Amino acid sequence: MEDTTELAPAVRSILSAARSRAAEGRSGDVAVDPRDLRAAFDAAEADGRVPIIAEVKPTSPTTDGTREDDPVELAESMVAGGAAALSVLTEPEHFGGSVDTLERVREAVDVPVLRKDFIVAESQLDAVESDVVLLIARFVGDDLPDLLAAARDRGFQVLVEVHDREELATALDAGATLVGVNNRDLAELVVDLGTFESVAPHVPDDVTLIAESGIASTEDARRMRAAGADALLVGSAIMAGDVEANTRELTRAESGDGADIASDETDENGETDESSGDGESGTRDTRHTTDTPT
Numbered sequence: 001m002e003d004t005t006e007l008a009p010a011v012r013s014i015l016s017a018a019r020s021r022a023a024e025g026r027s028g029d030v031a032v033d034p035r036d037l038r039a040a041f042d043a044a045e046a047d048g049r050v051p052i053i054a055e056v057k058p059t060s061p062t063t064d065g066t067r068e069d070d071p072v073e074l075a076e077s078m079v080a081g082g083a084a085a086l087s088v089l090t091e092p093e094h095f096g097g098s099v100d101t102l103e104r105v106r107e108a109v110d111v112p113v114l115r116k117d118f119i120v121a122e123s124q125l126d127a128v129e130s131d132v133v134l135l136i137a138r139f140v141g142d143d144l145p146d147l148l149a150a151a152r153d154r155g156f157q158v159l160v161e162v163h164d165r166e167e168l169a170t171a172l173d174a175g176a177t178l179v180g181v182n183n184r185d186l187a188e189l190v191v192d193l194g195t196f197e198s199v200a201p202h203v204p205d206d207v208t209l210i211a212e213s214g215i216a217s218t219e220d221a222r223r224m225r226a227a228g229a230d231a232l233l234v235g236s237a238i239m240a241g242d243v244e245a246n247t248r249e250l251t252r253a254e255s256g257d258g259a260d261i262a263s264d265e266t267d268e269n270g271e272t273d274e275s276s277g278d279g280e281s282g283t284r285d286t287r288h289t290t291d292t293p294t
């Protein structure tokens with residue numbers, strides 16, 4: 001079991017709740033016929049859209065209040081705004097999510113759907129079908145290879161989330177081919193886009209790389225793409241206000257006609273550290289670098 005002493009209290013509480021749910025158990029393994037996430041990213045690129053995984057995130061430990069709209073309507077609006085894929089929180093106690101919500105969303109849309117939860121035990125994998133599941137390297141520790149295999153056996157594509165180079169090495173050793181770098185530090189819950197920029201150059205080109213958390217503007221989106229992100233996972237900035245318009249603006253961040261969503265939508269988290277990083281782009285892959293002005 002992981003040492004949780006350095007985690008933020010909210011994150012320790014999330015983990016404790018996850019372990020309780022894991023203990024409830026379920027019978028029977030799910031068998032998923034997944035929608036291809038990489039193909040969805042390629043289709044967005046071919047269409048001139050930045051590949052965005054838009055997250056249905058009703059609330060979170062760093063969000064004030066709860067968005068009560070029908071999650072299916074929110075999801076459909078995200079797809080209408082050009083999202084290549086969706087992420088749906090299924091964690092009930094801290095994020096207002098549910099497996100029922102994910103089932104309804106996946107039925108309503110035809111893009112790949114990531115199940116965003118805090119999986120620490122194999123039994124949790126059988127709670128619901130999704131196209132992609134998340135494994136957080138920090139939380140699963142030495143169980144990563146076994147959980148990765150268990151998820152793949154069920155048909156899931158697996159996004160392994162890391163926060164630093166050490167976790168990246170662990171993920172690659174375990175055979176991860178889909179890696180997310182979380183800009184949110186789970187010890188302090190502070191967001192720093194420099195995190196992605198420092199880890200991305202060390203990710204092999206044949207790994208699909210996703211920048212997660214704290215992307216609050218079209219400028220942030222371009223910054224993460226310039227640092228080598230194949231796709232961006234965005235929750236709070238899309239959930240704040242008109243989700244279709246917010247999604248569209250981010251997907252158009254490289255086509256020069258996207259207004260800056262941060263200019264008229266205030267992210268109540270207000271945690272993105274724009275001053276972080278040293279201003280140099282990562283060199284992993286410059287395909288995404290753009291000269292398009294804001």
Ligand SMILES: O=C(O)c1ccccc1NCC(=O)[C@H](O)[C@H](O)COP(=O)(O)O
Nearest residue numbers: 060061062212213214215234235236237
């Ligand atoms: O978002 C939180 O407040 C949070 C707190 C503690 C653990 C995890 C948390 N978020 C999970 C996520 O992965 C994000 O929802 C996702 O990366 C989107 O981030 P953002 O665009 O910053 O909402």
